[in-house]
Amino acid sequence: MGKKVGLFGGTFNPIHFGHLRGAxxxxxxxxxxxxxxxxxxxxxxxVSEKIAEARYRLEMVRLAISGNPFxxxxxxxxRRPGTSYSIDTxxxxxxxxxxxxxxILGSDAFEEIETWREYQTLFTLCDFIVMxxxxxxxxxxxxxxxxxxxxxxxxxxxxxxxVHSSGHSLFLKEITFLDISSTKIRxxxxxxxxxxxxxxxxxxxxxxxxGLYRKLGEEV
Ligand code: ATP
Numbered sequence: 001m002g003k004k005v006g007l008f009g010g011t012f013n014p015i016h017f018g019h020l021r022g023a024x025x026x027x028x029x030x031x032x033x034x035x036x037x038x039x040x041x042x043x044x045x046x047v048s049e050k051i052a053e054a055r056y057r058l059e060m061v062r063l064a065i066s067g068n069p070f071x072x073x074x075x076x077x078x079r080r081p082g083t084s085y086s087i088d089t090x091x092x093x094x095x096x097x098x099x100x101x102x103x104i105l106g107s108d109a110f111e112e113i114e115t116w117r118e119y120q121t122l123f124t125l126c127d128f129i130v131m132x133x134x135x136x137x138x139x140x141x142x143x144x145x146x147x148x149x150x151x152x153x154x155x156x157x158x159x160x161x162x163v164h165s166s167g168h169s170l171f172l173k174e175i176t177f178l179d180i181s182s183t184k185i186r187x188x189x190x191x192x193x194x195x196x197x198x199x200x201x202x203x204x205x206x207x208x209x210x211g212l213y214r215k216l217g218e219e220v
Contacts, residue, residue: 001100006035006129007093008104009077009086011182012057014207015064016199018180022131025175026104027070030129035104036093037061038074040084052212054078063202085117090125101126102171107133114146123152124166133177143172189213 008023015037023035039057051057058075065071076092077084086103093101103126110130113119122128145153145162153162153170160172180198188195190213195204207213 002098003034003100004030004032004102005093005097005099006030006032006102006104007038007089007126008035009038009040009084009089011051012037012039012061013051013182014057014060014185014199014203014212016178016180016182016185016203017197018178020064020200021178022106022175023071023104024068026102026129026131026173029173030102030171032070032102034070034072036072036074037065038077038089041077041080041082056206056210056212060203060206063206064200066202087116087118087122087125090122094125102129103127104129104131106131111144114148120149120152123149123164123168123170125168127168128170130170130172131175131177132172134174186213190215 006023006026008019010019012019019037023037026032027035039054039061041054054075058073058078061073065073077089080088090101090103093099103122105128107130113122116122143160143162152165155161156163156169160174162170164170185195185198187193188198189207195207
C-alpha cells in the first residue's frame with residue numbers, strides 16, 4: 001500500500017481556521033500521512049473575484065501550516081500556466097508518485113462539481129473526501145449526488161461512503177464545520193474590523209504587513 005496522501009486545493013484567499021481544522025480532522029480520521037495544500041492559480045469558478053497575488057496566498061499557507069509536520073504546501077498550480085484545474089493536479093501527482101491519493105473538498109465546493117473540468121473522470125483517478133457540516137443527516141442514501149453522477153456510484157457498505165464504478169470511493173466526513181469564510185475575512189479587513197481568532201495570528205500579521213484586502217474587491 002502506498003503512502004496515504006490528501007490533496008487539499010483552494011483559493012486560500014486567505015487561509016483560515018475552517019480550512020485548517022477541517023484538514024486536521026480529515027487527516028486524523030483517514031490516517032493520512034500527509035496533506036498537501038495546493039493554492040489555485042486562477043480558479044475557474046472565481047474569475048470575477050479579485051484575488052490576492054499567488055505569492056501572498058502561498059506565503060499565508062506556508063505560515064499557517066508551519067509547525068504541523070503532516071501539512072505541506074505545493075505550488076504546482078501556481079507554477080502551471082493558465083487556469084488551475086484539479087484534474088491536471090491529480091494527474092500530476094498520480095503520474096509522479098506511487099501514493100494513495102484522497103482529494104479533499106468542502107460540501108459547498110462539491111455542490112458545484114458538475115462545473116469542474118472532466119468532472120466524471122476525476123472520480124476514476126483517486127478517492128474523494130467531502131467535508132460536511134454536522135447535523136445535516138447526510139448519509140450514504142441521502143447525500144445529494146448530482147444526477148449526472150448517480151449512475152456511476154452505489155452506496156458503499158459503510159455509512160457516508162459511495163463507491164464509484166472505477167472502484168474509487170467518495171467519503172462524506174462530518175467535521176467541526178467552523179462557519180468561517182475567506183470572503184468574510186476580507187470584508188472584515190476592508191471595514192477595519194477584527195479578524196482575530198478566525199485565522200492563525202501569523203497570517204493576520206502578514207496580511208497587515210503587506211496591506212492585503214484593505215480595499216474590498218481591489219487587486220492587491
Ligand atoms: P471564499 O469565501 O473566498 O469563497 P472559502 O473560505 O470558501 O473562500 P476556499 O479557498 O474557496 O475558501 O476553499 C477551499 C476549500 O476549503 C473548499 O473545498 C471549501 O469547500 C473548503 N472550505 C472553505 N471554508 C471551509 C470551512 N469553514 N470549513 C471547512 N472547509 C471549508
